[in-house]
Amino acid sequence: MRDECVCDKHNQADIFVLVLKTQESVAKQLEKGILKFVNDVYHWLTATFFLWFMLAIYFDNIIPSALSVRKSIFYFLMPGYWTGKGGNKVEEGGCCCTGSVPALEHVTPDDEDVCEEENIVKEQTRGGRVESNVAVQIRGLVKTYPGMRKMDCCKCKKTSPFHAVKGSWMNVDKNRLFCLLGPNGAGKTTTIICLTGITPVTAGDASIYGYSIRSSAGLSNIRRIIGVGPQFDILWQELSGQEHLHLFASIKGLPPASIKSNAENSLAEVRLTGAAKVRAGSYSGGMKRRLSVAIALIGDPELTFWMNRLLHLNILPKEESKDFLTFVIPRDRAAFNNIQLGLTTLEEVFLNIVRQAELENSQAEGRLVTLTLTSGASVEEPQLRARFVGIPGSETAENPRGIMVEVYWETDDSGALRIAGHSPETLIPPSVRMSDYKISTSNSNSLGCNAQVRGIVIEPSQLSSANI
Numbered sequence: 321m322r323d324e325c326v327c328d329k330h331n332q333a334d335i336f337v338l339v340l341k342t343q344e345s346v347a348k349q350l351e352k353g354i355l356k357f358v359n360d361v362y363h364w365l366t367a368t369f370f371l372w373f374m375l376a377i378y379f380d381n382i383i384p385s386a387l388s389v390r391k392s393i394f395y396f397l398m399p400g401y402w403t404g405k406g407g408n409k410v411e412e413g414g415c416c417c418t419g420s421v422p423a424l425e426h427v428t429p430d431d432e433d434v435c436e437e438e439n440i441v442k443e444q445t446r447g448g449r450v451e452s453n454v455a456v457q458i459r460g461l462v463k464t465y466p467g468m469r470k471m472d473c474c475k476c477k478k479t480s481p482f483h484a485v486k487g488s489w490m491n492v493d494k495n496r497l498f499c500l501l502g503p504n505g506a507g508k509t510t511t512i513i514c515l516t517g518i519t520p521v522t523a524g525d526a527s528i529y530g531y532s533i534r535s536s537a538g539l540s541n542i543r544r545i546i547g548v549g550p551q552f553d554i555l556w557q558e559l560s561g562q563e564h565l566h567l568f569a570s571i572k573g574l575p576p577a578s579i580k581s582n583a584e585n586s587l588a589e590v591r592l593t594g595a596a597k598v599r600a601g602s603y604s605g606g607m608k609r610r611l612s613v614a615i616a617l618i619g620d621p622e623l624t625f626w627m628n629r630l631l632h633l634n635i636l637p638k639e640e641s642k643d644f645l646t647f648v649i650p651r652d653r654a655a656f657n658n659i660q661l662g663l664t665t666l667e668e669v670f671l672n673i674v675r676q677a678e679l680e681n682s683q684a685e686g687r688l689v690t691l692t693l694t695s696g697a698s699v700e701e702p703q704l705r706a707r708f709v710g711i712p713g714s715e716t717a718e719n720p721r722g723i724m725v726e727v728y729w730e731t732d733d734s735g736a737l738r739i740a741g742h743s744p745e746t747l748i749p750p751s752v753r754m755s756d757y758k759i760s761t762s763n764s765n766s767l768g769c770n771a772q773v774r775g776i777v778i779e780p781s782q783l784s785s786a787n788i
């Protein structure tokens with residue numbers, strides 16, 4: 321009985337070990353199978369990622385769109401694509417929904433200088449030469465936006481094609497500040513986006529430092545030597561100033577080892593070192609503009625394009641033609657007694673841009689100087705050549721806008737700006753909008769209670785448009 325019992329116990333133990341071993345080997349096999357499956361999925365995902373990535377790049381290059389630069393379907397077989405030399409011709413996009421484009425008739429320019437410049441460039445083009453001092457040569461540049469077919473209530477509507485640039489000829493010399501001025505819709509932006517390769521040209525050509533904008537390799541080289549300051553700040557809210565500069569330096573193809581120092585120098589030049597690691601989304605308007613300047617200038621480009629929009633009265637013309645502009649003045653500005661328009665000089669245009677930038681910067685950085693009035697009271701104002709300053713707390717029932725003074729500036733021996741004096745106090749005219757004025761004074765105390773109140777900078781344009 322005892323022997324049988326012992327024997328049974330042995331058998332049970334063997335069975336138990338066998339079951340354990342079986343379970344173990346099944347578990348191992350299962351684990352192996354799962355690992356192999358995960359491995360296969362991983363390889364499959366990696367392979368498809370690269371496949372889709374390559375296809376996305378390929379289709380992005382060859383599928384036409386009305387605004388994009390299109391490459392030939394075998395562009396990757398061209399040695400120029402890889403070497404950056406020669407390269408295939410850049411073609412305009414366009415899709416099945418674009419309308420036919422009418423031929424553009426040559427228009428002889430009215431202006432004598434424009435005509436002379438056109439003849440010079442034509443002569444140089446015939447001789448196949450670009451002078452060594454020429455940075456940009458525009459040769460009969462034409463850009464026509466094709467009419468589009470749109471589906472509207474089950475009907476296919478067609479808009480007519482539009483010639484935005486009608487054959488421009490001009491040279492822009494190296495190391496020059498060249499300004500392309502014109503009314504809205506004159507084709508300035510279109511010219512610049514053609515020159516920078518954002519959109520392909522319809523006809524004609526242009527070269528930048530000898531590289532043609534009609535060759536894909538030429539465009540790649542152009543993008544390396546130019547900088548673009550856009551009309552509006554195009555920034556990622558989540559990225560810091562430093563990250564923006566690293567990103568754009570890489571896109572521009574700067575050597576990786578030089579990116580960090582380039583970014584640091586650029587940030588220092590625009591006085592953003594302290595805010596280098598702060599998200600651009602929390603920057604003030606002036607700081608964003610300065611970051612855009614740093615981005616445009618990173619890598620010390622040979623040529624920089626700046627796009628600036630200049631506003632009068634902050635009102636856009638309702639209608640424009642070669643001979644006239646029509647403005648509609650909103651009701652809230654109907655308080656004007658008289659509106660005068662004057663042609664401004666190029667110098668004034670630049671001074672206005674600089675003044676505006678200085679105003680934004682000094683306000684963002686809180687740089688202030690004290691203006692002591694003849695009455696003994698004093699106000700603080702941003703350190704810039706602010707000409708007209710409103711005095712908070714001087715508002716009365718009869719004169720709800722209060723008083724203002726004109727500030728006279730001078731430079732001291734070290735070249736620093738200081739206030740030399742001010743004009744007699746005058747009433748702030750009705751042309752200064754109350755909405756702007758109220759926002760600026762919201763933190764101010766009455767002049768009598770606190771002498772160190774913040775003066776309000778009044779834009780000269782708000783005063784010059786009124787009969788004061």
Ligand SMILES: Nc1ncnc2c1ncn2[C@@H]1O[C@H](COP(=O)(O)OP(=O)(O)OP(=O)(O)O)[C@@H](O)[C@H]1O
Pocket residue numbers: 465482483484502503504505506507508509510511
């Ligand atoms: N994608 C487009 N499709 C059709 N027409 C366009 C397109 N882009 C611009 N245009 C037209 O081409 C003309 C030239 O526009 P462009 O933006 O180049 O003028 P601009 O001189 O830069 O004007 P602004 O001072 O207003 O920026 C305008 O009449 C505009 O309406």
